[in-house]
Every structure is written in C-alpha cells, then in structure tokens.
Amino acid sequence: MSMAAGLETLHYNFTGTQAVGAFAPVLVGVVGSGNLEVLLEPSPGPACRFEVQTSARGFGNIWEAVLRDFHSRHPLAGVVVAIHDMGATPAVVSLRLAQAAAALP
Amino acid sequence: MNAPVVWDHQRRSRDRRLTRARDCAAGKHVDAAAIGALLRAVIEPGDRVCLEGNNQKQADFLARALTALDPAAVNGLHMVQSVLALPEHLDVFENGIAAKLDFSFSGPQGARLARLVSAGRIDIGAIHTYLELFARYFVDLTPDVALICAQAADRDGNLYTGANTEDTPAIVEATAFKSGIVVAQVNEIVDRLPRVDVPAGWVDFVVQSPKPHFIEPLFTRDPAQISEIQVLMAMMAIKGIYAEYGVQRLNHGIGFDTAAIELLLPTYAESLGLKGKICRHWALNPHPALIPAIEAGWVRSVHSFGSEMGMEDYIRARPDVFFTGHDGSMRSHRAFCQAAGHYACDLFIGSTLQIDLCANSSTATLGRIAGFGGAPNMGADARGRRHASETWLKAGREARDGLPGARGTPRGQKLVVQMVETFREHMEPAFVETLDAWQLAEQAKMPLPPIMIYGDDVTHILTEEGIANLLLCRSDEEREQAVRGVAGYTAVGLARDRRAVENLRDRGVIRRAEDLGVDSRLATRNLLAARSMRDLVDASGGLYAPPGRFRNW
Numbered sequence: 001m002s003m004a005a006g007l008e009t010l011h012y013n014f015t016g017t018q019a020v021g022a023f024a025p026v027l028v029g030v031v032g033s034g035n036l037e038v039l040l041e042p043s044p045g046p047a048c049r050f051e052v053q054t055s056a057r058g059f060g061n062i063w064e065a066v067l068r069d070f071h072s073r074h075p076l077a078g079v080v081v082a083i084h085d086m087g088a089t090p091a092v093v094s095l096r097l098a099q100a101a102a103a104l105p
Numbered sequence: 106m107n108a109p110v111v112w113d114h115q116r117r118s119r120d121r122r123l124t125r126a127r128d129c130a131a132g133k134h135v136d137a138a139a140i141g142a143l144l145r146a147v148i149e150p151g152d153r154v155c156l157e158g159n160n161q162k163q164a165d166f167l168a169r170a171l172t173a174l175d176p177a178a179v180n181g182l183h184m185v186q187s188v189l190a191l192p193e194h195l196d197v198f199e200n201g202i203a204a205k206l207d208f209s210f211s212g213p214q215g216a217r218l219a220r221l222v223s224a225g226r227i228d229i230g231a232i233h234t235y236l237e238l239f240a241r242y243f244v245d246l247t248p249d250v251a252l253i254c255a256q257a258a259d260r261d262g263n264l265y266t267g268a269n270t271e272d273t274p275a276i277v278e279a280t281a282f283k284s285g286i287v288v289a290q291v292n293e294i295v296d297r298l299p300r301v302d303v304p305a306g307w308v309d310f311v312v313q314s315p316k317p318h319f320i321e322p323l324f325t326r327d328p329a330q331i332s333e334i335q336v337l338m339a340m341m342a343i344k345g346i347y348a349e350y351g352v353q354r355l356n357h358g359i360g361f362d363t364a365a366i367e368l369l370l371p372t373y374a375e376s377l378g379l380k381g382k383i384c385r386h387w388a389l390n391p392h393p394a395l396i397p398a399i400e401a402g403w404v405r406s407v408h409s410f411g412s413e414m415g416m417e418d419y420i421r422a423r424p425d426v427f428f429t430g431h432d433g434s435m436r437s438h439r440a441f442c443q444a445a446g447h448y449a450c451d452l453f454i455g456s457t458l459q460i461d462l463c464a465n466s467s468t469a470t471l472g473r474i475a476g477f478g479g480a481p482n483m484g485a486d487a488r489g490r491r492h493a494s495e496t497w498l499k500a501g502r503e504a505r506d507g508l509p510g511a512r513g514t515p516r517g518q519k520l521v522v523q524m525v526e527t528f529r530e531h532m533e534p535a536f537v538e539t540l541d542a543w544q545l546a547e548q549a550k551m552p553l554p555p556i557m558i559y560g561d562d563v564t565h566i567l568t569e570e571g572i573a574n575l576l577l578c579r580s581d582e583e584r585e586q587a588v589r590g591v592a593g594y595t596a597v598g599l600a601r602d603r604r605a606v607e608n609l610r611d612r613g614v615i616r617r618a619e620d621l622g623v624d625s626r627l628a629t630r631n632l633l634a635a636r637s638m639r640d641l642v643d644a645s646g647g648l649y650a651p652p653g654r655f656r657n658w
Contacts, residue, residue, distance in 0.1 A: 034332075034530075056532070059532065062594045065594050065599060066594055089334070089526060089527075089528045089532070090527065090528060090593055090594040091334045091526050091527060091528070091568075091569035091570075091593065092332075092333070092334060094569070095333060095334060095337065095569070095625060095628065098625050098626075099625070099626055102625075102626050
C-alpha cells in the first residue's frame with residue numbers, strides 16, 4: 001500500500017456580492033478526526049475562493065454542493081476560505097462554515 | 106364407544122416431569138452439579154423452551170447447562186425468548202438441541218443468526234417486538250419449560266429479581282399457569298429476601314449459579330462522545346418539537362442523539378422557559394444522562410424496562426422519581442413499560458440506520474438478522490388509544506385536517522420522530538432510495554422486509570439540516586420532497602426538487618434551524634449539562650457509580 005494517496009486538494013471559486021473589506025483572520029474548528037479547521041482571510045477582488053485540503057478522497061461533488069449552498073446563504077466577496085479537513089461529515093463542515101461566517105465583522 | 110376425553114394432558118405431563126426430577130433435587134433446591142440431570146428430567150424433545158435472554162441480565166448458567174445436554178436425548182426444541190445475547194443462545198441450534206426460534210432481538214448475535222438461518226440450521230417462526238412475543242406467550246407460544254434468572258431466592262423458592270426484573274414476571278406467569286416447569290438460577294440463597302418479585306408457588310426449581318449472572322450496561326452514554334452536531338439537533342428537537350407540541354410524556358431511544366437532548370434540558374430548554382412544560386413523565390431505562398435533568402427538578406416520574414448498572418444507589422435515593430420496592434431497590438418490568446411506552450407516551454424519538462423516500466425506517470443491514478426489540482411498539486401510533494392530551498390532539502389535527510370521511514374523523518396521533526445525521530460514520534448515507542431490508546427479506550426468505558418503523562407512523566424526521574413535519578404532507582409526492590428536503594448532501598438529498606422544497610419550507614412543513622430561531626453558534630459542547638462521566642457522578646452527588654469501563658479519571 002502506498003502512503004502517497006494522502007490529501008486531496010480541491011479549489012472552488014464563487015463570485016460574491018457581500019464585500020467584507022479588511023478583517024482580522026477568523027479561525028474555527030480544529031484539525032482532528034471527523035473534524036476540520038476553517039480559516040477566513042481577506043483577499044483582493046470580488047471572488048470568494050475556497051481551498052480545501054481533505055484526507056477523505058473522492059467527495060468533490062459533495063464539497064462543491066456544500067460550499068455552493070454556503071455561498072448562496074453568505075455571498076461573501078474578497079475572502080479566501082482555507083479548509084483543512086480530517087473526514088468531517090457535511091453536517092460538521094456546514095456548521096463550521098456558519099460559525100466562521102457569524103464571526104465576521 | 107368413545108374413550109373418555111382427557112382434559113389434563115398438560116398437568117399429567119408436568120407431574121411426570123416432576124417425578125423424574127425427584128432424584129435431582131432436594132425439594133426445590135438443585136445442586137449446581139446436578140443441573141444437567143435436572144434439565145434432562147424436565148425437558149422433553151420438541152418442547153417450547155424459554156431460556157431467559159433479556160436485554161440486560163442473562164440466565165447464563167442455565168444456558169450453558171442446556172447446550173451441554175445430549176442432543177440424542179433432547180432435541181427439536183422450540184426456543185421462545187426475547188433476546189439472543191449469548192453465544193449459547195445459538196449454540197443450542199448448532200449442536201442440534203433446538204430447531205425452531207421465535208424471538209425479538211439478536212443484536213450481538215445477528216450475523217451468526219443470519220448464517221445459521223441460511224444454512225438451514227434454524228427455522229425462524231417470526232421476529233416479534235417484545236410486547237408481541239410476551240403476548241404470544243399467553244396465546245400460542247406458551248413455554249413448556251422456562252429457564253429464568255433472578256438475583257436471590259429464599260429457602261421456599263421465592264425470588265428477588267433485583268432492579269433488573271425485566272422479562273421475568275411475564276415469562277413465569279405464562280409458564281406457571283399453563284402447567285409448565287419453571288427453573289430459576291440465582292446468585293445467592295438467603296434466609297430473608299429484600300422483597301418477593303416472584304412467589305415461590307410459581308417456581309419449581311432453584312439452582313445457585315457458581316458465578317453471578319451476566320449483565321450488560323447497555324444504556325450508559327459517555328457525554329464526552331456527544332458531538333456538536335448532536336447538540337445542534339437536540340436544540341432543534343427541543344425548540345421545534347418538544348416546545349411546539351408541549352410534550353410531557355415520552356420515551357427516548359438509547360443513542361447519543363437523545364442523550365444530548367437529556368443533557369440540554371437543564372441548560373438550553375431551561376433558558377427557553379420550558380421547565381414544567383415538557384419532559385415530565387418518562388418510560389425510560391434509568392439513563393445516567395438523565396441525572397442532571399432529574400437533579401434540576403425537571404422529571405416527575407420514570408418507569409423502566411430494565412435497570413442500569415451503577416444507578417442502583419441513585420435510584421434508591423430518588424423514590425419519588427423511580428418505581429421502587431418497599432426495600433428501596435428498583436423494580437423494572439419490560440412488559441408493563443412497553444405497554445406504557447405504547448399507550449401512555451405522546452412522543453417517541455430515536456435514531457435509525459436507513460430512511461427511504463416513504464420515511465420507512467430500518468436498522469436491518471445485509472448479512473445480519475437483528476430483530477427490533479421494543480422500537481416498533483414505541484415508534485408506532487397506538488391505534489387503540491382513546492385518552493386525549495393536548496400533544497396527541499395537535500398531532501392528530503395536523504394529520505387529519507381537511508381529510509374526508511373515516512380518514513378525517515377526529516382523533517389524536519402519537520409523535521414518532523426519527524433523528525439522524527444525514528451521513529453516518531465513513532460517509533454512509535442515512536437516506537436511501539431502497540432500504541437494505543428488502544434485499545435482506547429476499548435473502549432470509551422473510552414474509553416482509555424488516556422495517557423497524559413504518560413511514561406512515563413517522564411524524565417527523567430531524568437531521569442537522571432541519572425538521573420535516575410529515576403530518577402536514579397531503580400527498581406521496583409532498584412526503585418524498587419533505588424527506589429529500591432534510592436529507593442534506595446524500596444522493597437522496599441532492600436529487601430534491603428545490604422549488605418544491607422551498608414551497609414546503611414556506612408552509613412550515615420543513616423548518617431549518619434559522620426558521621426555528623435556533624442559533625447554531627450556541628451549538629457547542631459547553632451547552633451540555635454534563636460533558637463527561639465524572640460530571641454525571643458529580644451531578645448525582647456521588648450516588649451514581651459507573652462501571653469500571655466508563656471510569657476514565
């Protein structure tokens with residue numbers, strides 16, 4: 001068995017309408033089994049970029065659906081969302097994203 | 106000339122058995138070393154035998170003795186028992202002593218049971234709920250011989266079951282009053298019992314087991330393992346269902362989801378001003394997770410199916426809440442508590458493994474025949490119920506409003522809530538197009554797919570995505586979209602008709618956390634009234650003494 005399987009990296013980009021402006025980075029969650037860390041940082045431009053690193057490979061379609069739904073609820077602009085996931089369920093991912101969005105100014 | 110009709114075959118058979126057993130016993134007392142000879146004397150081939158297999162306590166000494174009999178002499182037995190918990194419960198089939206089985210639950214032995222059935226070694230009569238099997242003890246499955254389990258006996262053969270009375274009264278009543286033979290294993294023989302749970306006149310033989318009977322702590326949930334999603338779902342249950350319907354009388358399943366609800370009563374529910382308005386009367390085993398709510402004055406009464414290890418002293422100190430004997434120790438009773446859960450509770454809430462588009466719910470998985478235990482009696486509308494309560498009437502109105510004829514005749518309905526995360530561990534979806542139960546029924550040649558709770562009894566589905574109120578659905582299409590609308594990112598959820606789901610949301614059929622005013626930022630473990638086993642012990646004032654495996658401090 002190769003250990004190279006490792007992490008899968010996924011990128012998604014949505015155009016937002018809620019410009020957040022400058023803010024101190026927001027961090028919620030922890031990298032632990034069944035959990036994830038979500039880091040929100042300012043980023044130039046109108047986009048909301050998601051950079052996902054996950055230990056559970058092959059769930060790209062679900063990530064896209066979860067992140068698209070989040071972005072339709074919170075159409076953020078000028079934000080980069082870094083996610084470090086250790087096999088969290090979509091429920092946990094959605095909860096962390098909601099918690100992170102609630103912590104924005 | 107006709108021969109005179111004999112009306113007491115069973116009594117004569119009993120007398121023959123007792124005569125054969127005379128040499129194996131001193132009165133009612135059987136030496137542990139003589140148990141094989143006694144069983145050989147009282148059991149005949151083809152007998153119906155109840156080998157007391159409970160949810161918790163087990164007649165394990167008698168089980169081993171039964172498996173050790175010579176199948177050339179004792180065979181073709183028809184086992185009628187509620188739970189298959191021990192390997193011996195199936196060994197009797199593998200070694201040819203027993204042939205037929207009627208039961209309720211086989212949790213730990215489910216996979217082996219499936220193998221033995223497919224190999225043709227076991228003929229299953231039927232899989233029952235507990236209450237159904239007890240009912241059949243009094244109709245067409247009356248045991249010829251019952252091998253039961255109690256804590257202690259006195260010299261006359263009176264029995265004290267201890268807190269885990271469980272099935273014993275139902276088994277003994279059916280057997281003793283239909284000329285059957287009752288054999289009891291006990292942990293000790295004493296001069297004076299704390300109380301009498303089974304009178305000596307109903308007991309034929311007593312044997313002191315060399316070791317105390319096996320008992321399993323099945324209802325202890327370590328609060329440390331409750332997740333934030335479970336906290337969020339518990340908040341939605343309390344605000345969206347318990348408060349909405351004013352649920353006073355209820356039964357909970359045994360999972361972490363419902364333990365989270367129990368642990369949010371003194372915190373979140375208290376903050377909503379619900380104390381005294383919900384959750385006062387319970388049909389429930391003595392869950393340690395209920396201690397903080399009891400201590401905070403939420404709970405008026407708890408009647409239990411069985412007991413729970415470590416809760417003895419706590420229960421003894423709270424007789425206003427629990428059912429106890431004059432000796433102070435708990436008296437549980439599975440048959441009565443099942444009846445209480447079915448007829449006297451307004452709500453059942455529990456978890457499941459799979460839900461289909463009709464809201465049928467099943468815990469059956471391929472390669473296992475696990476049975477249902479009590480869930481179908483808790484999780485079913487009690488069609489024979491006639492007394493009203495506000496909760497029951499409101500649910501009934503929601504279900505029947507506007508319907509014509511018999512379907513619209515006013516009556517109440519029990520709330521039956523299935524509470525699941527949309528994905529279980531390893532990303533197994535809880536929502537499926539087709540239940541595994543259908544394939545299992547085909548494999549095991551069952552007359553029906555093993556559905557735990559039928560979709561037309563399920564009133565609400567609660568997931569992290571929200572609550573679907575199926576009482577308000579007026580067509581199969583609406584019902585399907587209501588299921589899909591809370592199925593999250595499972596394939597079933599992704600295939601929703603988004604417009605139909607938004608329409609259901611506008612009508613309040615589907616309600617999200619934000620629609621309920623549930624703030625997901627509060628959904629942290631800090632909201633739990635106890636976050637560890639140690640917290641539960643502290644909440645009990647040191648009266649709760651968890652079994653060793655749960656003591657991690």
